[in-house]
Amino acid sequence: MDFLGDGLRRALGLLFAGDPETYGVALLTFKVAAVATVIACAAGIPAGFLLASRPFWGRRAALTVVNTALAFPTVLVGLLLYGLLSRRGPLGGLSMLYTWQAIALGDVLLAFPIAAALSAAAVQGVDPRVRRTALTLGAGPWRAAWTVAREARFALAAAITAAFGHVIAEIGSAMIVGGNVRGQTRTLTTAIALSTSQGDFGLALALGIILLVLALLVNVALQVLQGRGDA
């Protein structure tokens, strides 16, 4: 118990003292997760709409691929990306390996199937008469899609939350393509792993608390947005 108690005391000390390294790691983590979530959702939500609302050749196969990708191990994504970005890889010329952009790219690959699959489920959950009614009242395809999105706003917000939650908490890809470089690519999860292996339980716990608070803040923000207005 002393071990846990000491860890917690040290964690609170670091947090309240405004330790620059701790907060630097937190800021980078938030930046990477936010950028990755925005890009993944910007591509994944329209993809989900397409999968849910338009019949096309290969649609079922695409849905299966997206649903399978939901369970993609993060270390495997990291490994594949490492192969692509390493000096000898096809994208080695970009010199992206061990940068925060590489971590964000890995996170986009992880969050895209979440955004697409959950958006498809959200759109499929909307009464089909909504889209038909919008079209018969003269809406074009974009306005009709927006009308459907408004009806599915809770489920779509859940998709965004799930994507953000997944990328902010992932460690496998961040560790492999980020390299856990201090001050450059160290994220909360990789820092927690390192601190724990070095026996600095207090720092690990402090970072864990920040991670939880970040996730909580984003969830609260999304819930506030969802709650605006009613049906």
Place this chain on the structure above:
Amino acid sequence: MLELVGVKHRYAGRLVLDLDRFLVPDRSAVAIVGHNGSGKSTLLRLLASLESPSEGVVRFDGRPAAGERRRVTLVEQRPVLFRGTVRENIAYGLRARGRRASEIERQVSRVSERLGLSALLGRRRQQLSEGEVQRVAVARALAIEPDVLLLDEPAASADRAASQALYRALDEERRARPLAVCVASHQLEDAYRWTDDIRALAEGRLSPVTPENLFRVDLPGPDAGGLQHVAVGGVRIAVVSDKTGPAILAVPPTDVLVSREPLPSSARNVFRGKVTRLARQRGGVHLSADVGVELVAAITEEATRDLALAPGASVVFSFKASAVRVF
């Protein structure tokens, strides 16, 4: 003019609609009647260009109807309202057309007044009854001033007074501007309340048979007891009504009692005749008989067997004067 030509439509390989030609002329009032599953809703969705037919074409004034979709609008059975207020819902189609705010406001006021919705403009969908949702959906459709308004079972969620008010509003709108209205209903009476142009749909095909037991008559006026005897073909049908002048009589086939001999009863209409046709339909048999005029009775398969009914058999049709509907 909106028309379907050579249309066949299939769902999962099953033929649900098969129409050589179906016209909705300009400014017309058309009713499509048929049982549930007869293809009415599919027909309306094709006319609204919300679906493309498996075979055949849908044209509007000779051009492909898909390109003219903004001239036709459909109010579905049990319509949905979008998120937002009644005002926002009615304005939806006008906003989609990029109309100016002042024009939208004027149009919303006009149609909401016509449908009696002025007091509800600030409400949201969960604050409305089913009948009010239906009226808002009709108002939303009328607001965009379509050339053709398609309505699927508009009276399904309305009581008699509300459905009469709805048809009155549609009539007023048709008088005010060039508008064709096409209504699908499973209730013949509902259809006959406002139009003569009734098309019967059965199993996805236009039925050549005129809707059953409907007669255009001239009512002489009631006697002291409120009863009238109206000449229809070779018989005189007893009717309870205080109306006088042109009217339509409807004898619901389910209200006609069938027997081989006259039975002592309170029925004021008892006619003897011969069976002309037996049509087996879902849930029973439609028995046609010439009793001085062609009448149809809906009976069970078991009754058909017990009474040994077959074409040429003598039969007696009985129904109460109060069973006859007058429109």
